[in-house]
Amino acid sequence: MLKINDMTMKFGGVVAVNKFSANIENGQIVGLIGPNGAGKTTVFNVVTGVYKPTEGNVEFNPNETGYVISGLRPDKIAKLGVCRTFQNIRLFKELSVLDNVFIGSHLRLKSNLLSSIFKLPSYNNEERQMYEKARYLLEKVGLYEERNEKAFSLPYGKQRRLEIARALATDPKLLLLDEPAAGMNPQETQDLMGFIGNIKEEFDLTIFLIEHHMEVVMGICERIFVLDHGIMIAEGNPQEIQSDERVIEAYLGVE
């Protein structure tokens, strides 16, 4: 599904990611962990087109037809089926919960600008379908009751789920979650783990996940990559990662 080939990302003199390679199979939940500043978010930023890598590339292969996506514009990459959430929640705070999800589905809008400006029947039809889909997604993420509330009024855990619902509205094949459990209490964290498993099955997703909550990473990821100072120091299943000495030294030992 996703193949990162010897990817390096430099910012001036800072090497944020150094020759990182990873292969993610269709239908997997894969984790990316490492201390603060290790380069995790930068990997997501390159995969989603925020940055063009200094060296190496990224291939996306949803159905046996691989594309090199690194260097494409973020909206092009999203249209191919790669969508993400952000470490710092980015919602349209003053808009309703429903409209936040509705906006996500605009990526798939078929009507042209004129038909939307003049509200032609083709556009009205499509808009109705998009709202229907948004309501369906809100039901799936357990936010249907809150659909008319403003996004900012939701508690933190629900805002995170709303962000995921908005990402789902773009019909992704690969979903990147940047610290989805950040700021959540233990119960919300527990719920999130079940929730991620559910949406993976329901929407046939492959999930690439950055997370500091070890119970989440070890509980739901089949495979885990560990970054430290931009370098991958380990790769394996949860058991292998937990007993890897370099990982314990670089990361778990600090905790």
Ligand SMILES: Nc1ncnc2c1ncn2[C@@H]1O[C@H](COP(=O)(O)OP(=O)(O)O)[C@@H](O)[C@H]1O
């Ligand atoms: N746009 C940028 N400009 C300069 N330095 C950056 C930029 N983005 C990230 N970095 C640097 O790259 C390193 C990795 O950052 P980041 O990927 O955010 O780490 P993580 O998500 O693992 O905490 C850090 O040293 C950070 O300061």
Ligand SMILES: [Mg+2]
């Ligand atoms: Mg980060």
